[in-house]
Amino acid sequence: MLPRDGKSFRDILDHAEFALKSASGSQGCICAYEPSMHDSIIGNTEMEKALALAIEKNELHLFYQPKIDLATGKIMGVEALIRWIKPDGTIISPDVFVPIAENSHLIGKISDFVLNEGCRQNKMWQKMGYPNIVMSINFASTDFYQTDLKDKVFEALAKSGLDAQWLEVELTETLALSDVNFAISQMNKLRELGVKLAMDDFGTGYSSLSYLQTLPITLLKLDRSFITDIEHDNIAYEIVSAVIRIAKSKKIETIAEGIENQVQESILRMAGCDYAQGYLYGKPMPPSDIQKFFEENAKI
Numbered sequence: 001m002l003p004r005d006g007k008s009f010r011d012i013l014d015h016a017e018f019a020l021k022s023a024s025g026s027q028g029c030i031c032a033y034e035p036s037m038h039d040s041i042i043g044n045t046e047m048e049k050a051l052a053l054a055i056e057k058n059e060l061h062l063f064y065q066p067k068i069d070l071a072t073g074k075i076m077g078v079e080a081l082i083r084w085i086k087p088d089g090t091i092i093s094p095d096v097f098v099p100i101a102e103n104s105h106l107i108g109k110i111s112d113f114v115l116n117e118g119c120r121q122n123k124m125w126q127k128m129g130y131p132n133i134v135m136s137i138n139f140a141s142t143d144f145y146q147t148d149l150k151d152k153v154f155e156a157l158a159k160s161g162l163d164a165q166w167l168e169v170e171l172t173e174t175l176a177l178s179d180v181n182f183a184i185s186q187m188n189k190l191r192e193l194g195v196k197l198a199m200d201d202f203g204t205g206y207s208s209l210s211y212l213q214t215l216p217i218t219l220l221k222l223d224r225s226f227i228t229d230i231e232h233d234n235i236a237y238e239i240v241s242a243v244i245r246i247a248k249s250k251k252i253e254t255i256a257e258g259i260e261n262q263v264q265e266s267i268l269r270m271a272g273c274d275y276a277q278g279y280l281y282g283k284p285m286p287p288s289d290i291q292k293f294f295e296e297n298a299k300i
Contacts, residue, residue: 005033015033016033019031019032019033019034047096047097047100048100048101048104048106051084051097051100051101051106052106054084054086055106055109055110055113059084059085059086059087060082060083060084060085060110060113061082061083061084061085061286062080062081062082062083062114062117062118062121062287063080063081063082063083063284063285063286064078064079064080064081064121064284064285064286064287064290065078065079065081065277065282065283065284065285066078066277066281066282066290066293066297067079067134067136067255067275067276067277067281068275068276068277068281069274069275070265070268070269070273070274070275070276071269071274073297073300074131074297074300075131075133075293075294075297076133076134076275077133077134077135077136077168077275078133078134078135078136078290079136079137079138079170079277079284080114080117080118080121080135080136080137080138081094081284082094082098082110082113082114083284084097098110098140101140102140102142107140107142107143108142108143108146110140111139111140111143112152114137114138115137115139115152115153115156116156116159116160118135118137118167119135119156119157119159119160119162119167120159120160120162121135121287122135122160122162122166122167123160123161123162125290125291125294126162126166128291130291130294131294131298132166133166134165134166134167134168134196135162135166135167135168136168136169136170136198137167137168137169137170138169138170138171138200139169139171139175141175141178144171144175144183144186145179145182145183145186149186149189149190150186150189150190150192150193153167153169153190153193153195154193157193163194164193164194164195165194165196167195167196168195168196168197168198168218168219169190169195169196169197169198170198170199170200170221171183171187171197171198171199171200172199172200172201173199173200173201173202174201177211180211180214183215184214184215184216187215187216187217188216191216191218196218196219197215197216197217197218197219198217198218198219198220198221198255199215199217199219199220199221200221201221201223202220202221202222202223202243209243209246212246212247212250212252213250217252218252218253219252219253219254219255219275220243220247220252220253220254220255221254221255221256221257221277222240222243222244222254222255222256222257222273223257223258224257224258224278225258226239226240226256227240227256227257227258227259227264227268227278228258230264230267230268231261231263231264231267237267237271240256240268240271240273241271241272244271244272244273245272248272253274253275254272254273254274254275255273255274255275255276255277256268256273256275256276256277256278257277257278258277258278259276259277259278259279259280259281260278260279260280261280262280264278264280265280
């Protein structure tokens with residue numbers, strides 16, 4: 001509004017654009033201009049430029065968090081997690097740069113890097129004589145809904161020489177259910193390749209159980225919110241136990257994330273959970289540390 005939000009029509013138009021960008025992704029709402037929006041938009045633009053340069057200079061790296069078979073105590077897989085490591089050693093969390101990448105063309109480049117590097121690294125570990133494990137990667141919604149996703153995955157597998165059974169694609173419930181029919185089509189195409197499919201953050205949405213009938217998933221990740229206080233919260237335990245039983249009836253494996261102590265591990269093992277992930281076993285770590293983890297885990 002003139003003159004409150006600007007001294008000229010040009011100012012008002014610019015400020016309206018800032019408000020529009022700040023409300024990006026929100027539907028059915030009114031977003032009014034605030035002076036702080038300017039700094040936020042400019043800051044994100046600068047971050048986007050820096051991120052584009054970081055991709056060109058190979059400053060993106062994958063860290064890996066181990067997944068453990070609760071029946072044997074052996075490592076059965078890792079989840080690949082993106083990190084931006086600047087030349088001075090500063091590590092920038094994906095929580096900072098991934099949302100900015102998702103609002104630009106950069107998220108596609110990041111997803112391609114994660115897919116190809118994850119496959120390459122897993123095949124390298126196999127060649128080095130380490131045990132065969134499943135490499136889990138995540139796709140952003142914009143990439144998962146691309147029509148050539150199957151081709152991209154096939155090419156990454158072919159280029160690395162990794163067998164499809166050692167690759168797993170993790171999808172959040174929100175991502176999978178945003179367009180159910182298309183999601184199922186994409187998932188079936190990936191299953192045809194032999195790739196495993198996991199649903200992440202399971203139990204945080206509203207339609208989880210009803211879609212277990214139709215989604216061709218091979219693994220359910222029980223959300224950490226159910227695990228955090230499972231040793232004291234009987235309702236959380238009953239929910240987790242029920243989900244595990246339902247998953248088993250559908251021949252779907254289960255993994256609990258966010259395990260931080262042996263009591264939680266013991267409870268989940270008794271409940272019939274197949275696998276576990278969390279700080280009890282290890283934080284996300286670079287490839288060299290995972291190789292040390294392999295060697296230590298082999299002694300168990």
